[in-house]
Amino acid sequence: MQISxxxxxxxxxxxxxxYAHLLRQYYPGKTVLSLSGKDCTPSPNPFxxxxxTLMVKVVDNCARHTDSDKAIPDGDAFGFAELYYKLQGQELLQAINDDLNLHIDKDDNQTSNAGEELDLIQRKLSMTRFSYFKKPISNIRPSLEMNLLDVYQIIIGNAFADKTKTLRKIEDPKQARKYKASNFDYVTFxxxxxxxxxxxxxxxxxxxxxxxxxxxxxxxxKKLLLADEYFETELMFVSPSGDGLKWIISIDLSLATHAENFQAIANYLKHTYNIEVDKSGRDISRSCFLPHDSEAYINPKYTSSNHSNTKDHDSI
Known part of the structure; x- marks a missing residue:
C-alpha cells in the first residue's frame, strides 16, 4: 500500500x-523551531x-511556510522537503517515511492485527513513565514509577475519596492548602x-x-479541551479543591524545550479560549496531587491495553 x-x-x-528534522540537518544541536501557539517564531532558512526569514505555521491541519525575503516559494512541509531531497511524488513520501522512521508502510500491513496494536499501546504506556511520591509534599523522594493508566485507576478509585471530600469542606484557604499538602500523594507527570x-x-x-x-x-x-483540534488530551481530572482542572497532554521535545512548549500552549489557550493557566506548569518537576474523580477522562487508546503495574491502588 502506498504511503500517503x-x-x-x-x-x-x-x-x-x-521541518524540524530537515532544519536540524543544517543546524545540529540548535533549537530550530520555537512554537508560539500554532505558529513558530522565525527560523534560519538554509535556502x-x-x-x-523562514516562518512556519499550521493551517488547516498542515504545516506551511513562507519566507519574508521570498527566497523560496510559499508552500507546505512537503514542498520544503522537495528542496532538500530533490524528489517528488511517491519517491518523496517514501524518503520522508524512511528518514524520519515513521514506519507507515509497516503500519499499513500490521496494525490490523489486534495483538500487535495492543503491543504498540503497551509500549507507549511503558515509555510515558513518571515519578510517584508519597505524602506529604515535603517528601521529595519518589516511591515508584507509574504510567497514565496507573494514575487514572488511582484517581477513579477510592484511595483518596474520603480525603477529597474532607478537603472540599474546609472553608479557610490556608487550612485547605495545609491539609492538601499533608494528605495527598502526588506525581510529576x-x-x-x-x-x-x-x-x-x-x-x-x-x-x-x-x-x-x-x-x-x-x-x-472539559468539553472545549476534549474537542480541541490541535491538542489531544491524554488525561484530565478535577483538582483536589473541586474548582480546578488538570489537563495532561503530550509535547514534542524535538521541536522545542519543555518551557517553550508550555509558553506556546499558554499563549494558544489565552488566544483561543481567553483562559489564563497556572504558570507553575513551566517547571518540569511540577507536582500534581492525586484526588478522587470518578469522572476523570483518559484517552481511549490506553484503556484497551488493560495494562498496569500497580497491584492495589487503594493502599499505595
Whole structure:
C-alpha cells in the first residue's frame, strides 16, 4: 500500500516534525523551531543564506511556510522537503517515511492485527513513565514509577475519596492548602526524578500538565479541551479543591524545550479560549496531587491495553 500525505501528517504533528528534522540537518544541536501557539517564531532558512526569514505555521491541519525575503516559494512541509531531497511524488513520501522512521508502510500491513496494536499501546504506556511520591509534599523522594493508566485507576478509585471530600469542606484557604499538602500523594507527570527538582530529572516523559484554577464552569471547559483540534488530551481530572482542572497532554521535545512548549500552549489557550493557566506548569518537576474523580477522562487508546503495574491502588 502506498504511503500517503495524510498518514505522514498524522505522524509528524501536521508536518512540523518534517521541518524540524530537515532544519536540524543544517543546524545540529540548535533549537530550530520555537512554537508560539500554532505558529513558530522565525527560523534560519538554509535556502536563504541562513537568514532567520523562514516562518512556519499550521493551517488547516498542515504545516506551511513562507519566507519574508521570498527566497523560496510559499508552500507546505512537503514542498520544503522537495528542496532538500530533490524528489517528488511517491519517491518523496517514501524518503520522508524512511528518514524520519515513521514506519507507515509497516503500519499499513500490521496494525490490523489486534495483538500487535495492543503491543504498540503497551509500549507507549511503558515509555510515558513518571515519578510517584508519597505524602506529604515535603517528601521529595519518589516511591515508584507509574504510567497514565496507573494514575487514572488511582484517581477513579477510592484511595483518596474520603480525603477529597474532607478537603472540599474546609472553608479557610490556608487550612485547605495545609491539609492538601499533608494528605495527598502526588506525581510529576513530566518525568522521572531521583528527587523532585528540575536538575534531578532522570528522563522526560513527553507529557505536560496544564493547571486551570478557579473555573466557574468545569463541564464547559472539559468539553472545549476534549474537542480541541490541535491538542489531544491524554488525561484530565478535577483538582483536589473541586474548582480546578488538570489537563495532561503530550509535547514534542524535538521541536522545542519543555518551557517553550508550555509558553506556546499558554499563549494558544489565552488566544483561543481567553483562559489564563497556572504558570507553575513551566517547571518540569511540577507536582500534581492525586484526588478522587470518578469522572476523570483518559484517552481511549490506553484503556484497551488493560495494562498496569500497580497491584492495589487503594493502599499505595
Amino acid at each position: 500525505r495524510k498518514a505522514i501528517l498524522d505522524k509528524t504533528s501536521y508536518g512540523l516534525n518534517i 536563504n543564506k541562513d537568514k532567520s 513530566s518525568g522521572t526524578f531521583s528527587k523532585r527538582k528540575d536538575a534531578d530529572l532522570k528522563k522526560h516523559s513527553g507529557l505536560l500538565t496544564i493547571d486551570f484554577d478557579h473555573i466557574p464552569n468545569l463541564d464547559k471547559l
